[in-house]
Amino acid sequence: MRIRRENQMMKRSLLAFVLATSTLALALHSPTITIQPIDFMNEHAIYSTGSGKVVIPCQTTGSGNITYAWRHNGNPIQLDDRIKILDGNLSVANITASDDGKYICLASNLYGTSISREVTLQVSVVHSLRNISENIIQSSYGSARLRCQISNQTTRMPKPSQIYWTASDDSRVPETTSIAINEYDGDLIFIAGWQNNTGSYKCNVIFKLFDPTTGSSTKIKLTGAAQHVYFKIPTSATPSFAPKIEEGPTDIIAILGQVRVILECISTGYPIPTILWQKKLGPLPNNRYSIEKFGRHLVLKYIQEADAGEYQCIAFSGFKQVSASAKLRVAIDSRWKASITNTNQPIGSDFIWPCSVSGFDIKYKWYRNGQRISGSPQYNLHANGSLTIRHLSPSDAAVYSCQGYNNHSNIVSSGYLNVIVAAPTFIKSPYTQATFFRGQNATLRCTVTGGPRPTVEYTKNGRTIDRQLHNKYTAQLNGNLIIHHVQDSDAGVYKCIASNRYGTAEVSGSAVIKIATTFTKSLTKTFVRRPQGFILSCQIQKDPSLNVVFYWQKEGKNITTQKAVLNVHGLTTTLTYSSSSLGDSGRFSCFVATHVPFAGYETQSSSAMLTVHDIPDSPSDFRYNQVNASSAVLSWLPGNSNNSPLLRYGLTYRVNSNRLSNDPWRVAINDVPPWATFHRVNLSPYNYYHFKLIAINGVGSSKITPSLTFHTDVDIPYHSPGEFRASSGTADGAIIEIRYKPLSRDEMNGPHIYNLLEFKPQAISSSWSFINIGNNGSYRLTGVLENTVYKLRLRPFNDIGLGKEWTHTVTVKTGVAAPTLIPEHFQVYVIGNDSVKLVWSTDALGNSMGTKIIGYRICTFEIIEYVHITVLNSNSDELAIISYWTYDQSIAKTQTLGDVNVATMNHLKHNFSYHFRINAFNCGGDGLLSQTVSQYISRSVPEHHPVFTDSISNFTSSQMLSHQLILQWLAPAITNGIIQSYQINYKLIGNQSNSRKTIAKNTTGNETSAILNNMKLGIYQFTIAARNIHGYGVPVTIRHKVANILAPIRLAATAIERTFIHLSWTVGDIIGQEETQCLDDKF
Template identity: 25%
Template sequence: MWYGVPWWTKHKTGAHPLLRVPPVPQPPTITLQSPKDYIFDPRENIVIICEAKGKPHPSFSWTRNGSHFDVDVDSKVLMKPGSGTLVIDISGEKAEAYEATYQCLAHNEHGTALSNDIVVRQSRSPLWSKERTEAITVQAGVSLVLHCRPPAGLPPPLIFWMDNSKFNILPLSDRVFQALNGDLYFSNVVPSDTRNDYICFARFPHTQTIQQKQPISITVLENSQSAERAPGFMAPVGASSTQMVLRGQELELECIPEGLPTPEISWRKEGGELPSNRMSIVGYQRTLRISSVVESDAGDYRCTAKNKLGSAEHSIKVTVQASPFWISAPRNLILAPNETGILNCRVSGDPKPKITWSINGMPVDNAPLDPSRKVEEDTVILNHVQSGSSAVYQCNASNEFGYLLANAFVSVLAEPPRVLTPPNNVYQVITNNMALLDCASFGSPMPTITWFKGSTTAIQNVDPYVIHENGTLEIHTAQPVNSGRYTCIATNALGIKENHVKLEVKEPTRILRLPEYKVVERNMDAVFECRVKHDPSLVPTVTWLKDNKALPLGDNRFVVEKDSLTIRDVSEEDKGTYTCIMNTSLDQDSASAMLTVVDNPMSIPQYNQPDPPSDLELTDQMDRSVQLTWIPGDEHNSPTQKFVIQYEDLLHQPDVWVNLTEVAGSGTTARLQLSPYVYYSFRILAQNHVGFSQPSHPSRQYRTNPAAPDVNPSDVQASGTDHNNLVISWKPLTGLQANGPALRYKILWRQKDADQEWVEETVANASRHVVTDTPTYAPYEVKVQAVNDYGSGPEPQLVLGYSGEDLPSSAPEGVQVMVHNSTLAEVHWEPISSSTVRGKLQGYKVYYKRERGVHETEAEAPEGAAPQTVTFGGDLSEGRLPGLRPYSVYDLHVSVLNGKGEGPPSPSRSFSTPEGVPEQPGFLEISNPNVDSLTLEWGPPLNHNGRLTGYTLKYQPVNSTSELGPAKLMTIAANQTSVTLVNLKSSTLYKFYFYATTIKGSGPSITKEAFTVMDTAVGVLCPVCLARPPGPVFGPLNATASEDGAMLNWEYFGQPRNIFVEYTVEHSKEEWKREAVNSSAHSFTIKGLKPGASYKVRVVARDPVTDSMVHSTEEELVSVPAVANRQVDIATQGWFIGLMCAIALLILVLLIVCFIKRNKGGKYPVKEKEEAHQDPEIQPMKEDDGTFGEYSDTEDNKPLKGSRTASNGTVRRDESDDSLVDYGEGGDGQFNEDGSFIGQYSGKKEKDTHEGNESSEAPSPVNAMNSFI
């Protein structure tokens, strides 16, 4: 299951957008709709709102009074484009025609969502019915009611009374009161009430019209003396009444008394207290209002009317009922195929609501049968959902007072994980602050988030790390060691996605050199220093303030530099406090100092702490206060800022001085508030800018008289330590608070709501008291009062506590397990009754233990580890079990927790998790490296997490710049443990990714790198297969010079790195030149060196990332021999002449032999033979692998010195060479009529016939030379 995440998130360095999730199918959701009761003004258009979202965007339709409403038929009705909102033009029409109950339907291919039933009614302001009012004549002092009886409007009107002569609202009082129904009540009338224009007005809010009743006339007859009478009630009538109110609404109770004098009203609730935070008494105490009514507000309320002649009471019995209200509304579900989901529609109400379910607007009983769907009253269970079963479910809960309608879609999606947080985010935080690394994800099934630091270290959810449910990694106190690269991996059954972020923990910014207090002569310069230490990667900016305000703009006298502020040519206006603020992008630090400007150097004062005050005198002595006066000491050129007055209590704490109060630096007297029963001595310290003075000499001792305590003990608590006791504890009073001798504590307690009397106990020198033989976890009211020999403290505050808890006596019942996927299950249980909790419910504890794999029998199962536990706090009835092992059988039970401990376990339930992806293979080893092949061997995963279906191998070459080449994939059977890869490139680094797979997909990979062997005669093992011998990584370097180069040979035993041959001219300042070499090579020839020059050469191994030198051979000196001038006339050389003569003689001998042969054996077309046959000796010669393997290919394939090589790599021959070779070397098939000359002139034995691509290789220069022999 997947839960949404916000599109934007914020981390330490600011806000950044999350990657947008590609659109995924989504059933419709109603986002905005009109209220259930829509009253419209007939002068305006009717607008019935209906907005919805979904993918694809939904279309809309309407019903009216339960039947389809064709919007297109009525020209007065318009539906807004892209919306379901209806606009009905009622101008010129009868508005009553559109009064009806409307419902909006939003639908797309994945389902249909419904709006509430919207009852549309026209507002009305009817006229007052015609009536004839009679003039009223009453005696003074009697009660009177003027009835209003306004017309029933929609919505109901607002009522008020006015007098017609002045059009003023009638003043109200406790004697003259307007009731909630609009009637006007007189508790007793007086002559001034005589008036002929009492008018009741009704204002209708929607139409903004006012209607009025006919005026009422009242004449009050004066009596010589009005008869006083005891109170009674004009409304409600009788001694009691009842009233019903709905939960969540406002309760208004009204009591209107009559009597003379005018009675006063008070309110109370029988057997309970009025809710002070939701209660108000208004209307001259006549009306009690309680907002947001709850069930506990039900009960008997009493209003009491009282005057000097007596009192009267009226009881109102309030019952609370409730229209349906949500306990848990159904939530949208996104499920993967074969997952299980639950829709809960938990409501309450009084009477109990009836719950009905619909699917896409159709009652569930009429919907197509679906065996995966199970409806149980307020719950829909969806087992093993399939693709294409997306829908919108409606839950309707109703009773006689109303209804609730909720839409919840079930979208069946199979989506691999996606990480929504942008890649490569860099988070910066200051040391010791909290760091939050985001990893918002999307997927179905819901991805599991795993964090890694570096490449291999998995982060556990333990200090200092916290992995939040949304994937965010929290480091609550970041340290520099936490800096580095972090990887979050989102995994579900369909794949794996990773994201990399970087955390940089910076040093805090601190001001090391603070600005100092300066006294500067006028017209001189003032310099404040402000040197800061900060993280090298952060750039600080300095800001200077004067008296907490910015420096004056455009004033060039203020010069701000990196570490200082200079004020040139200071004047009197420059004095003040200067603050240096050092800011970085992450933090700041600040420091301040004062500048004082003086007239001349002679006036620069010497500053020091003030002298202590003297002559301390106590006057105007009273029980709780005394007047202290003193004479200030010398200020030493720095004004006194304040005086600190301290006292010593010689009775309770001798030799301890405590700050009592502070006085401004200009003061010399203070009124000190004192406590009783204390032996006081006082002393004073003065403070200026430099510091504090020494303390003054103490005053004479002043003793205050004892008194009763002023305060009671604080922090009073009541709780039990055992199931049958109550421990009452408090914080004792100090000696200064005792106020008198023999301090002790009076403890009072009683069980709440048990009609018990207070139990009292007095203790001394204690801070706790234990009450025994109490019932288990019963509420108690507790008070603790301080007492001494002079009386008791004030009335103590009431504290509520509970006696001790006992272990729960029962276990949860109805334990069920819903398996969501291979690693997540949801457990449900029925909460236990409060009577069996026997304490404060702390939550429920779930024990679950893996017993065995699904494929294992009980006998094959290994010894199980300790069970895992997860605790769900509060009064929950369900919880999730993450991190399960796939393809496993688990045993589970649930117990309840209270403050005492854990109750008995529930009966065990077993459940199985489906297959998941396997763990990574146990190991991966690479052996038998060859020129074009490698052998891989592996071990199976430690945990298969299902039935292993095989392995997947992905490999790709890596070039010298660490770039990856094209990847190849290979599927391998599950029973294989090795494979040999062929047709690989020689001398190439390959990277291998090896996965194990089940039917659910591939698990995490194990990776390795290895080289193939260089294509030489010597089989050099890959570095990963060689055990490095002890000693240096490089063996000795051998260097041999040639005419234009140098041959280098070495041994290398290190890890695969970038290997270079580097050289430079001796005594030259030029940089070293380098040639890249395969890391498996052991020889190299440097070409193009200058003859006669000396070179320093070395072989180095460099880091592939930083290019820094890791290992190096010793430097060798190579001297390239000088070459003599060879530009001579070759025709004059003796050797050349001799060679030509020998060739001529040889040709002559051959011609003679051919001539004799022709005459003897017949005529042979020699020229045709030459053209038709080519000497195999001149064909390319392929050496056997391994022969003379100590030489490299580059050496073997070089032509001999002096030979001419064509551009295609073959040795050129002229026509005379070809014909001579044919006859001199011969071969099978030449002169085959008699065979007399076969093989007689061959330079060597026939070679074995070679297959393959010989014709594409260069001819051996050795064979070419043999043809001349």
């Protein structure tokens, strides 16, 4: 018995040696699984009835007799009458819950064992719904949730194919804006319940169970216990319930190409919430999504990698909103990048076996003859999937399997490792006459096999090549020799000599040098606007003795469309499209194939992306939601971006205009993010609004959507009238003149706008008096006390009620004249991202009409920039056209200042222009308003930061010579850009000549001094302002008297010594004083 076993072992060893010493000529036929097992899961899960049957396929080709085995959850399957292997396939009858799990097929022959992919057999068990009845009492308009009671069942419970609820009369409960059925748990949710929703309800669940025998499904229906809900009669006016996310979207992993993915968001509240969706930091997938179930479902279709990201649902109810987010990850099923196949490797070598799988979160396992390989000194498992086997020996000959897998799929490939023990054999020899191209790298073909791995020596023209010259030669493991940077001197006869301990072999061939075929004009990235045609061209240089062939491809396929015309002119080829469509976008490649003697055609290519783009399609489904007195939510669905990413959306509107009106469209907002699908706009009550929407990409603006029209509810006035002023009537000391800017139609907020004048004597402790003064902009208050100080203010009202705010309070003393002059030289300078400095002159005012000026009032009102959306386009002469419209001057804000001539305003808005006006006031009231000064507050972005400079400091003057003046100053501490120059304005003052001309002088650069010559005698006023690229900063003013410099007098010499003299004299300065100067000198 022992001798027989030893003979068997010898036969096996002999067979292993024969296999190990095989050469490449041996045809290897290890088991190859041609039909892989399949999964039975999800909708194809097997229903456990105790009588079902399933067959998991596994078919293989290979040499000799092939035997099969299967594993279940990693353990060998014990075959019996219920579980059988039939021609490799696994047959399982009378399925039970214990059959659930992972399965692998193993196929073996003389060469070894291959394994299959791992598959899942999911066995479903359907349990009855829990028979628990619930009773819920809720206020009307409140929310309620009835449980279907299937969510806590065992994990073997299959996913229902349908869930619906029935009322007590067995009628189905339809989903509406106020009633929802949760997609996953099946719960019935009353978003805002009414009395007629009171009643009993039952949950009905239908399961579709797959029958693998017939390939069809059967249905099972389960019905739960009755659930009761009672909505109480409201005891007061219609209540409101803040919106609440009852069921928010959950993070989900979708498979690339998955047909349908549902993100669910159910919000309760009253008024019934409007639910809108958006993808954060990206647009919703164009033409591959839908909004269903009254906005509660965002359905994504045919999932792509770009769909990964964070999705947000927002529920709006009245003035309130809530949101919830979920992340979608896209899993890519494992696919081969580099599978393993049969291979021959020399004995004694280290072999790296590549295995690479593309997909989502891929991991790897290796098997040898069906047994899992662990890392060891013999085997190195690499994170990239490769396996290194150290120092190959005959015992390493076997079938190896590489499995790439993630949580969703797995694939396996197998190959036989043949360990070679043989003399060298060249399987690829040098060409009889190889062609090397000048300046490029060339490969001398000397591909050799043998075991152990042969050593190869190379000669050229009979002389041994020094392989240590690494910058010139590189010998590869397979025997090929790389020659770097080919020169004419590399021509000649080459020989390769390969040897190991079993023998020697040699081959030879010659090489000639030619001019390389290269591109002198390559393809470049190109953009074309639909439907314009385009021409692509490339040009080459080549060796005159070689022939070339041109051809074109798009995305790796030859171009066959009839609208493409290919031409070749000498060494230039062109591809012409007479017109273009979005589908013509792609990577185009120009190929040139050079015919090389003996070697055939060698190909080079030049590739570049061509993008056909266009303005975006107009947004669709533009609608309004949740309109109230002061706001509305506008929503839309994005159109196709047409191969140019969206940059933003713009909303424009009109107020109280009919559709045929020529009133300009105002810009509500021009930078809505490109991923947004809604925007809440702040509005005024009691107005009819017309809104339009455009989408903007890098090409231009979409067509404008049709106008959306709606009106807002009424409310009390929100603002007080602008430019409220009051002054005493000097002709009659018992009169006060009232002036104001009436609220516009847009700001009335309700029918019949009026103003309530409130006034009272300042010194008397009494209540305010009230008069309705209408809304015409002026009013004369009579019957007041003479020589009395009054406090006055205005408050608007309409038919709804009194307004929210009063004007500022002004004081007026009757019988005293108000200022009659207007502040001069009123200027406004932008000094920061959100601030301005206002400067004016008080010289001309003095004591107006003999009454001292008390202070100044500055009226400010906003202007929104209106931009006609016209994008700069390199293919046209279009320019951006900018115009302005006034938002509403009737609600100007007033700031009251003391007796100053400078003021700073902060916290202004970006992208807004502002109008400013000023008036002086004294105890007699307000003087006249100045002309309007406008200034634009720009956006604070790095590449465009239009902020003016701060003030100059230490501005001084000095006179060294008659009629010459030196001005010096320090540059502003904050320049907000490079100072380009300074402007100096000066004029003679005094001499009873206020009309003397102002002279302007600019420095040539940013120097901080200036010399003025030929100055006439007199007192001058100098004003200086720094200028950067955005304009002039705040000016600084000084005065200086220019006078004659007198000649020195009383020159005398004192203390004369041999080498020293002391001189003294007297000089008169520019204001006539005398000063004694001394000088000591040596000689």
